[in-house]
Amino acid sequence: MSAPWKLLTGRGWALFLSGVAGTIAAIAYGQRDVLWVAFVLLLLPVVGLVAVSRSGLRLKAERRVDPSRGVLGQQLTGTLSLTNKGSFPLAVLKFEESLPRELGRRARFTMHTVRGTWRRTVHYPMYGSARGRYTVGPLLVRASDPFGLARLDRRFSSTQQVLVTPRVVPLGVMATAPGSGQTGDSTPRRIGLVGQDDVLIREYRDGDDVRRIHWRSTARRGEIMVRREEQSWDPSLTLLLDSRIQAHVGTGPDSSFEWAVSAVASVARHMQRADYTLRIIDAAGLLIDTSGLDPASAEDGVVLALTDAALTPGDPDLQLATDVVNAGRSGEMLIAVMGRLTRRDVQAMNSMRQSRSQGLAMVLDVDAYVARRFRATPEQMDEHEECVAALAAANWRVVPVRPPMDVDQAWHQLDQIGASL
Known part of the structure; x- marks a missing residue:
């Protein structure tokens, strides 16, 4: 090591300088007893330096996160397997695993043994409190002598990627929505929605x-x-996720936006398993188009796209989303999961609905997801209620969503509305 004195802690430097001062004073005044004390004060930091510089030189760490792809709100478990083949076990080894704040508190633990060779396995909990892609690691190892006089930090380079994906709720059969995007002469009423x-x-x-x-x-x-007689049939669907930051409130797993993302993910999974191809669109434009992908890649691509979905600022009138939706093929079914609505939103959604076989909408009462002091003004609430009624009058199937309604209940209500038409 080029500069071993840099390993000394403040305590180590204090002892070392005290030893130097004591040595000078003892020599100057001829105090042999003081000289021995000063010699001990000088020796302790040196011993600490030797201990930490020889510790952990052959340390190996293996990391595993189970599962490496978790669901929002799921408990995850990290496992570290540590192996040391050193031969000078005087130092205390302190470990700190780097974790993003969204996965929980950093794992810290200490290892001290008189054996030069050892193996330990440590488990620590994590919690997926927010969707996204996260990096676990690297592992920090801090070697220090028992008196805290010297310290050496080493950091492993290995990390692991962890995904926290949206909640996907199993949905029941919807028998009242026809197939869409067909190229044959006719499509049975329940086609493609039950498997x-x-x-x-x-x-x-x-x-x-x-x-x-x-x-x-x-x-x-x-x-x-x-x-039925075989015919060419290409079922397709457009899913609209209202990702505008002004349309949602709340934070964390129970916010209105997380409910919306979970709804889109659940509907997408349900329709993909009924052989539908999907376009998922948010306020910023196209998130993913599964046409041309094999089923496994399409399903995985939707999960990854929605894992990365985030609230977007700007575009208060859904203009970008409207342009992308209207660029799709006519006759597709359109399913929208919306936040707080304004009159301009109704105009945009009706424009999207014009060339669609059906328009289904889950509209969240976002103010029900936060405390009263964070809610909208009474005027905004009244406008939102008017917009829900206006969509229903414009031939949309609309389900207002309030807690504790889950995605499957909203889906079932959409089916009931269709059955009553």
Whole structure:
């Protein structure tokens, strides 16, 4: 080590300088007893330097986070496997694992043993309190002598990426929304919303050949279903996530925006497993288009895109989102998850709705997600209620969302509204 004196702590320097001063004084006044004391004061920092400089030279650390891809609000567990093959175990080793604030408090622990070779496994908890991509590590190792006179910091270079993804809620069957984006002559009313087995079936009609009965779907639905003539069908869907910062309130896992992201993720997963291709759009534009992707890549891509979704400033009138939505193919179904609405938002959403087979909207009462002092003005609340009614009058299926309503309940209500039309 080029400058070992830099390893001394303030305490170490105090003892060393005291020893130097004592030595000079003892020699000057001929005090042999004082000279021995001064010699001890000089020796202790030197011993501390030797201890820390020889400790941890052969230290190895392996890290694992389980799971490495967690869900918002999920408990994660970090595991560090430490191995030391040193031969001079006088120093105390203090470890500190670097963690982003969103995953919890930094893990700190101490290791001291008289054996030169040892192996330890340490577990520490983490909590995914916010969506995103995070880096765990690197691990800091601080070697110090038992008296705290010298200190040596070493930092491992290895890190691990951890993803905290949105909550995905399993959704029930929605039987009242037709397939969309079809290129054939007709599409059965329930096509694509209950799984792959229903993609090419329809209800039994008088005169149908009994050999075309699809027994599996018949047993599940409780009514006779038959295989339909194959035709080209390309089911597609546009999902709109209202990500405007002025449209949401609250922070953390229980905020209105996190509910909206979870809703979009849940609907996307449900429709993807019914063989739909998706475009997900937020206030800043296109998040992801799954056309051309295989099912596994498309599902993973949606999760990653929504993991990175964030509130966006500006664009109060949804102009960017409107342009991207209207650039899609006509006949697609449009599902929107919206925050606080204004009259301009209703105009934008009606513009998006014009060329769509159906428009479904979950509209959050965002003020119900925060304390009263953070809520909007009475005028804004009244305007929001008027906008919800205006969307319903414009042939949107609209479900107002308030806590503790979850995504599956809102989805079920959308289905009930469709059944009553």
